[in-house]
Amino acid sequence: MAMTPPSAPTPPPISARASKPILTSSNYLSVASHYDRLLSEHYTWMFGGYETKLAQNRCILLRHLPATVAPDTVAVDLGCGPGFQTIPLLELGYKVVAVDASVGMLEELGDEIKTLGIDEKRVRTVEGDLLNFREQIDDGAAGCVVCMGDTPTHLASLEEVREMIRDAHAALRPHGRLILQFRDLTHPLEGTDRFVPVRSDAMTVFTCFLEWERQRDDGAAVEEDGSGARIRVHDLVHIKKGNGTWELCKSWYYKLAMSREWVGQTVKEAGFRVEYGETEHGMELVVGIKEAQ
Numbered sequence: 001m002a003m004t005p006p007s008a009p010t011p012p013p014i015s016a017r018a019s020k021p022i023l024t025s026s027n028y029l030s031v032a033s034h035y036d037r038l039l040s041e042h043y044t045w046m047f048g049g050y051e052t053k054l055a056q057n058r059c060i061l062l063r064h065l066p067a068t069v070a071p072d073t074v075a076v077d078l079g080c081g082p083g084f085q086t087i088p089l090l091e092l093g094y095k096v097v098a099v100d101a102s103v104g105m106l107e108e109l110g111d112e113i114k115t116l117g118i119d120e121k122r123v124r125t126v127e128g129d130l131l132n133f134r135e136q137i138d139d140g141a142a143g144c145v146v147c148m149g150d151t152p153t154h155l156a157s158l159e160e161v162r163e164m165i166r167d168a169h170a171a172l173r174p175h176g177r178l179i180l181q182f183r184d185l186t187h188p189l190e191g192t193d194r195f196v197p198v199r200s201d202a203m204t205v206f207t208c209f210l211e212w213e214r215q216r217d218d219g220a221a222v223e224e225d226g227s228g229a230r231i232r233v234h235d236l237v238h239i240k241k242g243n244g245t246w247e248l249c250k251s252w253y254y255k256l257a258m259s260r261e262w263v264g265q266t267v268k269e270a271g272f273r274v275e276y277g278e279t280e281h282g283m284e285l286v287v288g289i290k291e292a293q
């Protein structure tokens with residue numbers, strides 16, 4: 001048996017290998033608090049249930065990822081939420097690193113993994129900022145990185161999105177794919193159109209109110225096409241109590257406006273070949289394919 005010579009250097013821990021300083025989205029704390037105080041409890045219900053979202057994401061991922069996956073290929077799911085992409089990625093054969101800011105969302109994903117009887121060793125859930133995901137994986141090791149279900153718009157600025165896209169390029173191996181899915185919020189709604197009914201049933205009424213901030217007071221860039229503007233998203237949830245009265249729960253967070261063209265161009269500038277998916281469920285899909293060096 002080959003022996004390791006005593007002088008062999010010990011590999012540094014992965015966190016020490018990341019070649020950039022620790023960054024945090026300036027929206028991180030407000031997003032984590034918004035989801036854990038209000039949204040995570042209603043999130044899956046809001047979309048009509050877990051199975052509905054799994055079915056949608058299975059179709060999308062099958063369309064945009066290679067049909068066969070080599071054993072032990074790692075996928076990174078950024079802003080995994082309750083796992084609407086994590087579960088289909090596991091089904092496709094990937095091992096998954098699932099990153100999210102919200103404890104409530106990660107707990108729901110953990111429950112789902114148990115319920116489905118998935119081998120827990122194939123998933124690593126990480127409570128943390130998606131701008132720091134390179135601490136979790138060696139450069140050049142990922143088969144795919146996904147940031148879907150409107151997660152990219154949770155970042156605070158175009159600069160942060162650019163950073164995440166560059167990080168994905170560094171993390172991916174040649175031919176690896178980055179999949180970004182987001183709503184294009186560059187066309188402001190006006191007046192009462194800004195009140196958007198999300199879902200209601202006998203016990204819960206979920207309404208969203210959107211306020212566009214066309215000028216940014218923090219110096220972050222806003223492009224001519226509206227990319228970079230931010231939107232205050234107010235979530236208003238009426239919940240029926242046992243005595244028949246309604247309680248209103250409310251909280252808000254920021255989302256970022258980005259056009260499909262701005263995202264596509266930024267993916268290209270990071271060194272990817274770009275493909276555009278169809279607009280589905282009100283969301284844009286941009287795929288970056290890392291060219292072989």
Ligand SMILES: C[S@@+](CC[C@H](N)C(=O)[O-])C[C@H]1O[C@@H](n2cnc3c(N)ncnc32)[C@H](O)[C@@H]1O
Nearest residue numbers: 025079080081100101102128129130148149154
């Ligand atoms: C709209 S949900 C999308 C969840 C899931 N991917 C889907 O398709 O439904 C956005 C998720 O991203 C997480 N998130 C937003 N900003 C984040 C950040 N900077 N770091 C980590 N997670 C973040 C939120 O906690 C939330 O679970």
